[in-house]
Amino acid sequence: MRKGPLCLMLVTLSIMAPAHGEESANGGNSTPLSLSAGSQITELQQRLKESELQRETLSKQLQTTDGERESAQLSRLRQENQRLKLQLKETLASSPLPRLLTDQQQWFVIGAAVALLALLCGIFASGATRKRRQWLN
Numbered sequence: 001m002r003k004g005p006l007c008l009m010l011v012t013l014s015i016m017a018p019a020h021g022e023e024s025a026n027g028g029n030s031t032p033l034s035l036s037a038g039s040q041i042t043e044l045q046q047r048l049k050e051s052e053l054q055r056e057t058l059s060k061q062l063q064t065t066d067g068e069r070e071s072a073q074l075s076r077l078r079q080e081n082q083r084l085k086l087q088l089k090e091t092l093a094s095s096p097l098p099r100l101l102t103d104q105q106q107w108f109v110i111g112a113a114v115a116l117l118a119l120l121c122g123i124f125a126s127g128a129t130r131k132r133r134q135w136l137n
Contacts, residue, residue, distance in 0.1 A: 101109065
């Protein structure tokens with residue numbers, strides 16, 4: 001055999017052997033795409049179930065804390081309402097304001113004030129006309 005083709009064959013084999021080795025190394029460590037995707041899907045489904053359970057427990061906790069907060073606020077408002085009612089009763093009982101006039105007496109006073117005002121307007125209005133008549137006579 002000649003040395004040229006033998007060298008060429010060795011060079012080709014030396015180049016192809018590492019490339020072939022890399023393919024087998026990559027192919028041996030990786031799983032087929034369908035198996036990898038299937039395992040990822042099951043893992044994601046499990047994580048989804050766990051997340052849903054956590055969400056439900058957190059929503060229940062939130063509802064209970066909201067209910068407790070509202071009930072505490074409601075009881076505080078009721079206590080304050082009772083306190084204010086008692087304070088109002090005490091204030092009304094301690095300092096009763098006597099009414100000076102009844103409704104009927106108030107209307108009588110208002111009528112008298114209107115009559116007095118009309119009388120004064122009449123006096124002042126007629127007083128100016130008398131002076132003119134006196135001058136004319």
